[in-house]
Amino acid sequence: MLAYASATTTVVVALGISFQPVSPAADNSRLAGAAASQPRDIEQPTTDAGATESPGSPAPPEATAEAQTTISKAPDEQKVARAVTIQKMSRAQLLAQRAEELEAQLPDPAQFVISSFNVLGSSHTTGKSRMASGVSRVRTAAQLLNLHGVDVVGFQELQPDQYRSFLGAAGGAFNVYPGLAAGPLGVDNSIAWRTAEWTLVDSRTVPIPYFGGNLRPMPAVLLEHNETGRRIWVANFHNPATNSKRGNNDRHRAAAAAREVALVNQLVDETGYPVFITGDMNDREAYFCRMTGGAPMVAANGGSNDGGCNPPPYPMPVDWIFGHQMVDFSNYVRDEGPLVRRTSDHPMIRATATLDGQDGLPPASE
Numbered sequence: 106m107l108a109y110a111s112a113t114t115t116v117v118v119a120l121g122i123s124f125q126p127v128s129p130a131a132d133n134s135r136l137a138g139a140a141a142s143q144p145r146d147i148e149q150p151t152t153d154a155g156a157t158e159s160p161g162s163p164a165p166p167e168a169t170a171e172a173q174t175t176i177s178k179a180p181d182e183q184k185v186a187r188a189v190t191i192q193k194m195s196r197a198q199l200l201a202q203r204a205e206e207l208e209a210q211l212p213d214p215a216q217f218v219i220s221s222f223n224v225l226g227s228s229h230t231t232g233k234s235r236m237a238s239g240v241s242r243v244r245t246a247a248q249l250l251n252l253h254g255v256d257v258v259g260f261q262e263l264q265p266d267q268y269r270s271f272l273g274a275a276g277g278a279f280n281v282y283p284g285l286a287a288g289p290l291g292v293d294n295s296i297a298w299r300t301a302e303w304t305l306v307d308s309r310t311v312p313i314p315y316f317g318g319n320l321r322p323m324p325a326v327l328l329e330h331n332e333t334g335r336r337i338w339v340a341n342f343h344n345p346a347t348n349s350k351r352g353n354n355d356r357h358r359a360a361a362a363a364r365e366v367a368l369v370n371q372l373v374d375e376t377g378y379p380v381f382i383t384g385d386m387n388d389r390e391a392y393f394c395r396m397t398g399g400a401p402m403v404a405a406n407g408g409s410n411d412g413g414c415n416p417p418p419y420p421m422p423v424d425w426i427f428g429h430q431m432v433d434f435s436n437y438v439r440d441e442g443p444l445v446r447r448t449s450d451h452p453m454i455r456a457t458a459t460l461d462g463q464d465g466l467p468p469a470s471e
Contacts, residue, residue, distance in 0.1 A: 211466075212466075213332070214333070214460060215332070215460045215465065216460075217257060217330070218255045218436075218456070218457055218458075219257045219339075219455065220258040220383070220426070220454065220455035221258070221261075221384060221424050221425065221453075221454050221455075222246060222260055222449070222451070223424060224242065224260055224449050225242065225448070225449040225450050226264040226267070230242070236447065237447065239264060240267060240270040242449070243263070243267040243270045243274065244270060244271075244274040245444055245447060246260075246448050246453075247275050249448065249453055250275075250297075252444075253440070253453070255299075256298065256299045257381075259383025261341070261343040263292055263294070264293065277300070278300065279297040280298060280300050280305060281296070282295060282326050291322040293321070294324060294384070295324065296324050296326050301331070304328065304329045305326060305328060305329075306336060308324065308327070309324070309325050310322035310324050311324075311325060313342055313364055313365065314357045314364070315361070316351050316354060317351075317354070318357045321343075323342050323343070324340065325340040325341075326338070327378065334466065334467065335464065335466055336376075336378045336465050336467060337381055338376070338378055338380040338381065339380075339381045339383065340383075342365055343387075344358045344362065344384070344385070344386045359391075362388070362392055365382065366396055366400045369396075369401075373400075373429065377468075378465055379464060382428075384425060386423055389423060390414075390421070393416045394410065394414035394416065397409075397410035401429060401430045403428060403432070403434070404426070406437045420439070422451070422452055422454065424454050426456055431460070431465075432459070433458070433459040435457045436456060436457040437454070437455075437456040438454065438455050440455070
């Protein structure tokens with residue numbers, strides 16, 4: 106009875122009802138009336154803490170609150186999960202769309218033909234009837250550039266009279282660096298490019314050991330592709346040979362190769378633009394292994410240097426075209442046909458180079 110009275114008091118107080126003590130009979134009568142008049146959703150206390158509620162009885166307050174929370178949260182969590190999924194899908198779609206937009210904004214690939222050609226200096230055929238003069242032969246060299254569709258070429262042994270003859274034969278189609286700007290010894294290793302395809306951005310000469318270790322200025326030019334805006338470095342070299350006339354130049358040739366490798370790395374590190382190398386290296390496997398092992402370069406005629414040096418197969422000339430690893434080479438040709446044989450004692454080599462994606466593009470800040 107005390108438990109019942111205590112529970113009753115709790116309910117009454119909770120309802121804000123005050124009363125005066127009455128007799129038990131009157132109290133029972135009032136409680137019965139109060140119970141009948143209470144709202145249906147107010148839970149009534151039990152008289153026995155251990156009694157089991159009937160099937161129609163409401164759940165304890167704590168259980169009801171927890172169930173209501175679970176029920177109310179479930180739809181929200183499902184909504185959130187759906188929103189996250191939609192957000193993820195939308196982000197993926199946006200990224201894909203953005204990638205497509207960026208790809209669409211990139212210029213078309215730059216594809217061009219690059220060549221290396223030792224044109225045999227005039228002094229080597231003066232007074233010799235077997236071959237025409239250097240001036241005459243270099244005009245044939247200009248014809249060969251057109252026949253092969255060459256856009257950029259590195260010349261070796263282009264002596265001053267041949268340089269002037271080439272400019273006349275080219276009819277303004279090519280610009281040349283350094284030409285005579287670096288003196289009579291600098292012109293030998295000039296680079297020429299078609300002005301309709303390329304514009305000169307920067308140029309320099311670097312000292313490279315030649316016969317007897319004597320330094321000669323050899324060129325490097327930064328060219329911009331007129332159609333796509335991509336930029337490339339082209340450097341052109343002639344390293345000293347070892348022969349009976351000039352003696353042993355092995356160490357000077359190795360020193361030249363070391364400087365050339367260092368230049369490639371310097372240009373790539375400083376500018377990020379791909380570098381091309383053309384030249385008569387007077388060396389085969391040794392030069393290939395030095396260049397591809399010391400700098401991020403590949404040869405236009407194949408070979409590899411990934412954990413071991415594997416030069417291209419023979420016949421392997423001493424004339425080379427290299428390009429940065431980002432470059433795709435194709436259509437390598439070693440021309441030793443009648444026109445070439447009338448022009449030089451070296452083959453004319455050429456290859457198609459392709460740059461795509463972001464390769465060679467200047468930074469957006471430029």
